Amino acid sequence: MEPNRPYDQDNRPTTYYYGPKKKRRGGFLILWALIFSLIGGVVGSVLTYKYMPTQSVAGAQAPQAQLPADTTRKHEAGVVESVAQRAMPSVVGITTSTTKNTLMGPMAVQGSGSGFIISEDGYILSNAHVVGAKGNKVKVLLNDQTEAEGKVVWSDETLDLGLVKIAKKGLTPLPMGDSDGINIGETAVAIGNPLGLDFQRSVTSGVISGLNRNIGEVQGNYMDGLIQTDASINAGNSGGPLLNSEGQVIGINSVKISSAEGLGFSIPINTAKPIVEQVMKTGDFKSVALGMSGYTVSAVERSGYDLGTGGKGVIVGGVEAQSPAAAAGLQVNDIILKMGDADIQSMSQLRRELYKYKAGDAVDVVVSRNGKKETLKLTFTDYQVPAVQGRGDGGLGRLIPDFNN
Secondary structure (H helix, E strand, O other): OOOOOOEOOOOOEOOOOOHHHHHHHHHHHHHHHHHHHHHHHHHHHHHHHHHOOOOOOOOOOOHHHHHHHHHHHHHHHHHHHHHHHHHHHHEEEEEEEEEEEEOOEEEEEEEEEEEEEOOOOOEEEEOHHHHOOOOOEEEEEOOOOOEEEEEEEEEEOOOOEEEEEEOOOOOOOOOEOOHHHOOOOOEEEEEEOOOOHHHOOEEEEEEEEEEEEOOEEEOOEEEOOEEEEOOOOOOOOOOOEEEOOOOOEEEEEEEEOOOOOOOEEEEEHHHHHHHHHHHHHHOOOOOOOOOEEEEEHHHHHOOOOOOOOOOOOEEEEEEOOOOHHHHHOOOOOOEEEEEOOEEOOOHHHHHHHHOOOOOOOEEEEEEEEOOEEEEEEEEOOOOOOOOEEOOOOOOHHHHHHHOOO
């Protein structure tokens, strides 16, 4: 046994690492640390360059950041151009001439608007406020700058839709889209004749800004269920088409809010489809009738009455004998709140709802009677009287004193 060498408890020599050995191992570790640091720095730099977001330096902008925006703008411009080129031959100018009595005697007054071809044999769809009443004669300016005389074969002020027929064949109709399938934010293209025929077939574009918009009464009619767009619509654009990115008609341009920019409204094309199909097939369109007269609740409440429906609905003023309304049990002073799935806001809207039905169809009608809601079963027949009578506020004195709802 060596003297002065320590032993552990098991009588085995205790091993020590002296200074020289520690220095050699420390140097070895430092060397490897340097090597790994260099490798890590290189790899980190490569990864950083490859994966970190590019930042602009001294105001410079990476070219890649501009590509999506430029591509999008070019794509949108290409869509509008394509739609315009395909639709232009089908958009027409419409001029009317009416006689108005003035202080200086009868005077001829001309008006102008837009329309679009919907059949190869000369049917043209427009607004009622552009073409006037059924039977009116109008002049139609076609894309080739030729004029044709047209006759209004159907018109409805409540819907603000009118149909004109010209004696032409081989025309290019616009394809109909589905206004129930559009979404907010989709591309919208409007074509028409703003400010008269001097600016005929002007093209504007934007997006669908809103759906089912209600803008209250316009020239005595309650306008609701409209498509809102920021595509510019001005006087003279009325009656022109609102198109989607596929070049299909989704609306008929009708109204602009003059106190604001970018607030134009179109009548959904699905409103016109069943009417157009029937007129083109039979030469006329007959809606079913309720056989009642009534008043818009909001108009009644402006006279100081509170009917308890939040300004919604139509109050029944009279019911015709042997009518669908009478057969369903509708009574004077009932307030019609709903027909089918549609909430009823006004008399004009109620009339528009009737265009959805034909003789033989049955529908649930929800009314407020004596403060309680009731559901009536109504079946439409061939009964023919004006579907809605008594528009306005006339006769309210007769109705309201007996009102007990």
